[in-house]
Amino acid sequence: MSGLSDPKARLREICRIAARVFYEKGYDGASMQEIAQAVGLTKAGLYHHVGSKDNLLFEIMNYGMDILDETVLARVQNIQDPREKLRQTILGHIDLIVRARDLEITVILHENRSLQGELREKINCRKRAYVNYLKDLIAEVQKQSGRPALLSPTLAAFYLLGLVNWLYQWYRPEGTIGQAELGRATVEFFFRGLLGYTPEEGTRASS
Template sequence: MARVVREPPTRPALRAKYDRKQQELVDAAARLFAQQGYSATSMADLVAATGMTAGGIYHYIDGKEALLVRICDELLDPLLERASTLVGEFDGPPDAELRALVRAWVEHVEGHLDHMVVFLQERRVLEGDPQWKRVRDARKRFERLLDDVLARCADAGLLAVEDRSIALRALLGAVNHTPQWYRRGGRLDAAAIAVGYCDLVLRAG
């Protein structure tokens, strides 16, 4: 018999409780997938981590793959919205625009460390799934937005490297690797990390 995710309640108090439980489930899945991998995480692991029954989990989301998609959505969609708004409203020189964008990006990663680890480890799992196209498109849109800002920096002679694609890949690699070494409460906060990453690709002023 096919499992059917329960429709969210319409009453505000019940809907708030439903959304909270669903978010707790997604956060628990992100932690588990980051720690032990998507394939190695069983429904029994999710039951143990959340205190829900297996049937209870299916009230909130349609299985492990749907959890993985939701984790990717929570990582990319808010980042893309924040970045699009920042770039669309920014009024200043392109190097300052790049610094503001990278700071927002690193701050978002800092708040979604487990999500970021899962995305980097598991994104190929969903390449053949129709749902993956939305996730892939969001990632590409963010990369194009970042590249557009870098293009403005290049036009103004502000990049430290002649090939803009190198600057793009350097930033993508640096920020994507951040969860591998970053520790909350450590010597560097998100703002300081963003400054360091931008200093790698911008000419010294």
């Protein structure tokens, strides 16, 4: 743990490592002793950095939302075309779920049970903001299509989250499907479900 003089960076590193332990053992199944060992400290040393196990989970989830903001939302915010924006959002989200580096952090965002009270509400608030962002963007895409909506933006947003967030249950990067192919297929599947066609096919269907 040398070379990490910035407390914030230190905490993030601890979160990253702890997230891996939580991912593997589950929140309740992972002990602070295990996490401390993984981090390279004693338990008391770990407690210096995080107030409690609960607080550690909160920090990890908060960090996960930060990552989502920084690597997905920030990158699409200047895209004007709603379809392209949605497409890039999906690809960015998939990247988080399946890429090796911080996948545990993003997956742990689904841990709904253990965090309680105020901390839970903070994370839920951030999650809801993401869902609302998706809803609004989907509504724009539907409007852009010039066709009657086939389903509500809310339903579509949750379907999208199901498609993407379930990936960690079955997708293996070393499997037969590359990440780019997965991204493409998922985007297309989703757009067909949403609009009845994929935007590239739109012109063909109207002729």
